[in-house]
Amino acid sequence: MLTFLKLGGSLITDKRIAETPRLDVIERLAAxxxxARRADPLLRLVIGHGSGSFGHVYGRKYGTREGVHDAAGWYGFAATGDAAAxxxxxxTAALLAAKIPAWSIQPGAALRCADGRIVRGMEETVALALARGLTPVVYGDVALDDVRGxxxxxxxxxxxxxxxxxQPQRVVLAGEVDGIFTCDPLLDPQAQRIAEITPETFDAVADGLGRSHGVDVTGGMRAKVLHALAMVQRHPTLEIIVCSGMAPGRVGGALSGQEAGTRIAMQVRGRRVST
Structure with missing residues (x-):
């Protein structure tokens, strides 16, 4: 099975303190x-991670997400990319130390965008890496853009x-909390976890997705859920799991297909998906 795994920036860094990795968390997740790879020799992974308190701090300072138009902006662009790297x-070092054949692929060197949307990617390189038994590692990065610079x-x-x-079968998005909640569980103890989200149920939960803690220049939780829904709408048999990486064993379980966090899919679990 091909699975995409994302380690969120809020999980692997302290997003409130600039350039502060959570080394113990990163090493445990690598283990x-x-x-999971040893338990399932057929499991193939593409691993990605957010920039957390590294790239996001510089990106917010220079407004890089919105565009780059002058010398100061290009300095910020370069500084953001350097921090993400x-x-x-x-x-990558932690994954290699755990005996995973992790190969870092710099997204910004291959991606091209037009007004914030990817128009050329690195799919051939990632596919070839998988075919050779490597575990590609990608990450949120700066990219050249035909409209925004x-x-x-x-x-x-x-x-x-x-x-x-x-065509992965599963995408696991591991963050700091165990799934999608009715509001930020770190701010409101009454927050309730949402077991499943489908295109039909999104409107009912959308209002609670606007508030997140820390610094994130890529749109926050609402944007992430919308991106996940766009994926499953194009690929109806895909399932996306949003779970906690802070709870030991949760990510390993999600990679093995155990129920965890919030499931995002075209239809609720157990229903037949029309393709």
């Missing part, structure tokens, strides 16, 4: 991923582009 080296592309947007060519 869980390695165990620094975190990527930490994540430069922009920031999130890991979810990279996954969104890659699924058309690679």
């Amino acid at each position: 869980e991923i390695a165990e 620094r975190l990527n080296r930490i994540v 430069g922009t920031i592309v999130s890991t979810e947007e990279i996954f969104d582009h890659l699924i058309d060519a690679l």
Whole structure:
């Protein structure tokens, strides 16, 4: 089975303190991923991660997501990319230490965008890496843009582009909390976890998705859910799992198909999907 796994920026860094990786979390997640691969030799992974308190801090300061138009903006573009790459080296090193054949692929060197949307990607490189037994590692990065000059592309947007060519069966989005909630559970103890979200049920839960903690220049939780729904609408048999990476064993379980967090799909679990 081909699975895309995203390690969220709020999971692997402290997003409130600039350039602060959670090394213990990163190392534990690497061990869980390695165990899942050993348990299922047919499991193939594309791993992506957010930029957390690395790239997002610079991206917000310089407004890189909205566009780059002058020398100061291009400095910010370069600084954002450099920060994102620094975190990527930490994540890749942990995966390699866990004996995973992790190969970092710099998105910004291959991606081209037009007004914030990817128009050319790196699907051939990722596919060839998988065919050779490697585990590609991608991450949210800066990219050149024909309209904006430069922009920031999130890991979810990279996954969104890659699924058309690679056709994964499952996408696991691991964050700081265990799924999608009616409001931010870190701010409101009355928040309730939403077991499943489909295109039909999104409107009923959308109002609670606007508030998230920390700094995120790629749109927050609402944007991430909308991207996930766009993926399953194009690929009706795909399921996307949003779960916690803070709870030991949760990511490993999600990779093995165990129920966890919030499931995003075209239809609720157990119903037949028309294709």
